[in-house]
Amino acid sequence: MSGNVPMREVAQRAFATEFNDATYTFRESDEERAPVYVLLPTGEKANRVFVVGTLTETEDVGSDEEYWQGRIVDPTGTFFVYAGQYQPEAAGMLRETDTPAFVAVVGKPRTYETDDGTTNVSLRPEHLSVVTEADRHQWVVETAERTLERLDAFDDPDNEYAELARDQYGAMIGKYRETTINALESLEKEQEEPDEQF
């Protein structure tokens, strides 16, 4: 029924701690333009992610051309986004947004190897926009929910991405349950804050 239009990939939700651990990349077909996925350690493929957090720092790290780096913080860690001449909209936003600000990013995960051999994971934005605290709150709860669903399904016998995660990363998933609990607890503290003034 959907004809020849390929299904758009869902934007996965993952906290920074998990996203930054997603260093293994793979393709599912040999076609030249086949999408590249990173493998989330809780057992899901991600070709696109949606992130909401606090933009705390921006810096032009390019030499000849502008190449903007942004740090986006969630309750568990920091996402790094990079936007250059091929992402003019996002690069413009990073140039012009005053920090700190709540921002939302729809983007593609990218991995790169540093000189000392470690693999870093970053985000190449398709869109970057300024949002509200309510959106950020919504995202934290939604991301916690999706993460718990993945953890729940991790031991399902036919979960091929969990299988792959076990092979690539070992089944060290307890960490992501911990950070999810911390993220949810951080919302409680925020809600309690007004009371503490009395």
Added chain:
Amino acid sequence: MTDLDQQAHDIHAQLPDDADVDVDEIIDRLDTLVNQYSVPTEEARRTVMSSYLEDTDVDAADAQTDNQQIDIGEINQPEQWVDVTGKIVELWEPRSDAIGQVGLLGDETGTIKFTAWAKSDLPTLHEDRVYQLGSVVTDEYEGDYSVKLNRTTTINELDLEIEVGDNTTEAEGALVDIQGGSGLIKRCPKEDCTRVLQNGRCSEHGEADGEFDLRIKSVIDDGETVQDVLFNREATEELTGITLEEAQQMAMDALDTSVVADEMRELTLGHYYRVTGPIMGRYLLVNEMEQITDQPDHEELLIKARSM
């Protein structure tokens, strides 16, 4: 009643009402085949049936005698012979002489376009009345389904009230994309043509001046599923707070219509929305929307996470 009589009555009952055949004639034909030419009864029955259906321009293989009675909302395959019961919600003006009647048929589960061909010579359907339609054929065009009435379709008016449903669906999540063709657009001004102009041209009517309109084609994503969502002019104005007049002014000031879509992107991308409306093809057509600002409940999740 002999077996042949019984068979003949069965065949007669399955033929369209307007097939000009009486039972005696069917009995004669069956008798010839079975008693003179030693054709097995089942085969004789098939032969007679198919000879009558040929006369009434229906493909015998397709004329099923026991169609499934199906809810309108369940229709999701073309070329199925089904029975439906529904209310005529609207009658439209046929655009061609080949069409006898065209309009919208609905039941509790949804609505669907129906077409009755002029040559099928069917009784006239009336708005707001409920009919049981036997043997209609489903059809699909660009993801939209319809049913076609044909010569074999039986029409019975029912003394029944039906509350017509509207396929309303809700989608909730982050607005993650605004697609091309959004913002301030121009539509072909030709009557009955609402195509969006590309570089001042209508794909059907060529160069045209066009009439301004607003729309947003977007994607709402909750991390599990994606839903294409279409905001028409009214919904776009409500979503963005930018009216058609203001959008035209913005475009005039900038000498560029794309500033409108850019502004709309900035206003909406990354926010969470809840939208409701009917699904047409791949799009949810937004009737109602709200930006989600209420605090979602995280207590239950916390309990779940701690107990895992």
